[in-house]
Amino acid sequence: MIPEIAIWLIFFLPIMGFLAIGLLVRPFFGGQSRLSSLILIGALSGSFVLSVWALRCVIEEGPLTFLAHDWMTVGGLEFKVGLIVDSLTAIMLVVVSAVSLAIQIYSHGYMKGDPGYVRYYAFMALFSSAMIGLVISSNIIQMFVMWELVGLGSFLLIGFWFNKPAAAAAAKKAFLVTRIGDFGFLLAILYLFAQKEAFAGHGLNPLEIQDINSAMPMIKDGIILGISSLSLTWLGLGIFAGAAGKSAQFPLHVWLPDAMEGPTPVSALIHAATMVAAGVFLIARFFPVFQSADTTMTVLAILGSFTAIFAATMAIVNNDIKRVLAYSTISQLGYMVAALGIGAYGPAIFHLFNHAFFKALLFLGAGNVNHATGTFDMRYMGGLRKIMPLTYASMVIGGLSLIGIFPLAGFWSKDEILGYAWHGNGFVNGWVFWVLMLGMILTAVYTTRMMLMTFHGQYRGDSFINDYEEKKQIMADGNHHLKESPLVMLAPMGLLAIAAIFSGYIANPQRELLGIPVHWFSEFVAPLGSHEHLLPLNQGLALVTMTVAVILVGLVCLFYARNWKGGTRFQRTVMVGRQVLTERYYIDRVFERGLVNRLFYRFTGGFLEWIDQQIIDAIVDVVGWVSRSLGLVISRFQTGQVQVYGMTAVAGAFVVLVSYLMWS
Secondary structure (H helix, E strand, O other): OOHHHHHHHHHHHHHHHHHHHHHHHHHOOOOOHHHHHHHHHHHHHHOOOHHHHHHHHHHHHHOOOOOOOEEEEEOOOEEEEEEOHHHHHHHHHHHHHHOOOOOOOHHHHHHOOOOOOOHHHHHHHHHHHHHHHHEEEEEHHHHHHHHHHHHHHHHHHHOOOOHHHHHHHHHHHHHHHHHHHHHHHHHHHHHHHHOHHHOOOOOOOEEHHHHHHHHHHHHHOOOOOOOOHHHHHHHHHHHHHHHHHOOOOOOOHHHHHHHHHHHHHHHHHHHHHHHHHHHHHHHHHHHHHHHHHHHHHHHHHHHHHHHHHHHHHHHHHOOEHHHHHHHHHHHHHHHHHHHHOOOOHHHHHHHHHHHHHHHHHHHHHHHHHHHOOOOOOOHHHOOOOOOHHHHHHHHHHHHHHHHOOOOOOOHHHHHHHHHHHHHHHHHHHHHHHHHHHHHHHHHHHHHHHHHHHHHHOOHHHHHHHHHHHHOOOOOOOOOHOOOOOOHHHHHHHHHHHHHHHHHHHOOOOOOOOOEEEEEOOHHHHHOOOOOOOOOOHHHHHHHHHHHHHHHHHHHHHHHHOOOOOOHHHHHOOOOOHHHHHHHHHHHHHHHHHHHHHHHHHHHHHHHHHHHHHHHHHHHHHHHHHHHHHHHHHOOOOOOHHHHHHHHHHHHHHHHHHHHHHHHH
């Protein structure tokens, strides 16, 4: 049995690292001290070890229960700070701490020489600890606090290079767009607070996550009165709004591609284990709420599957390697949300688990390529396969896992989701299956295109110098920078590559994890009270999906072998709507020019300006006029003559005396 203090330490170790870096290292050792990275790496190493211990205890003993600690009481309702350590928590703790640790080790080399080195590690410590705090929260208010801290951490890290206008704009965009979703989450919390009496009648606290989930069957059976099925639908949609913002589901996906303006390790952490994973985790944590309303599940299934294919189409034409991976993340998150929408809870979390490793691996590989070439534009790469063989091998593993090629991790979880949709009944399951199948096809296309443009053919960096004058200094030494990354950046990629190969095998009941037999992953992570069972692997379906993926990879390779022009002929020939896809379906223009510029700045801003000028300024002017006039009147009595003041004092005393005698 793991003690409670050990679980709290998983959260507090990176918090203490944040305080040590911010309050001690930066003031006393300077803004580029390498001590900051060692502190955070040590803190996350401790968190990872404790997370593995917690996972082993949950596997052996089941969900762990710890007493909640009183926080405050409002309106007769108690707010408590506590821990949830169930299978979902244990898995997420391992994912967050492991991926974050690998990324911090990688950053030790990637961020070397950056003037904001210490500030970077302070922000990273805050970001990682906020996600850990979110995962272990037992109270929805406690969770919301951590939820907003995750948003703050992403804002600080996306805009880390704040002197770049694009980075500052991307940070603001991410913060504001996710706030739209958070508003829905907040409304859901307020609704739960308003139902405190209905919950209290059955000994439940509407702010405790376990009480909320356990109340759902009682509400559906009519035991808890006053909460209708329509209310449950709106409650689920409110929670989903928060998840859609963080996990970049349509139409709140617009912030994620622009978030690539931050350092590449930040992008890896956001896409693999923290920011975007938080949304899927939120749905999983409140899965009984979603199950209680069929409409909410349908929304999850349809919107998630649409997002999966919608983002994949934009990845096909993008030339920025990080943005290709960003759209890939949006697409894979759509897979997870769609899986949750059709009730495939276990496969969704399994895909989240596997995705964390191979997506972090791909982003770190993109960082290596950028270090070598000085650009993220794949049109000015090429020919790096022989120059960076280890990076190439690692990204091949990550790319094949993303496509879903046997026996890599992505194969197992993606086929579980497709198999679950295939065996289901009704329109929604059929929609999810065929749309996700098309998404898988597009994934194979854009992933292969990315690998070919980056690593195969001839190096095209010379045109990069000619076309981008501002970057000449970076490439001034010609091919001097074209070399493999140092060991400190390759070692964590190697560990992630191993995970991307073998993490899928934990779904095999014949395997062992941590020295003890592991049952089906889906059954292990299923919420309490769930009767979900993992469907057997549909070997025929798996063979079909993998065959299609392999054929597509071969076709794209064949096409590029004949048309090696950086992909432009491919886009002109195959993508009829290339301009629409390149412009992101013009959704960003609608958001930025329509909603922000016209609605917010012109209408809302103009209305507020009118209030400021016509009402607030008028009130200020009136107050000033009254003050000046009153002061002018009072100044008449300030003669400066002592005898007048004495006479006034005597007269005042006389008035007081007369008044006292009259009233007494």
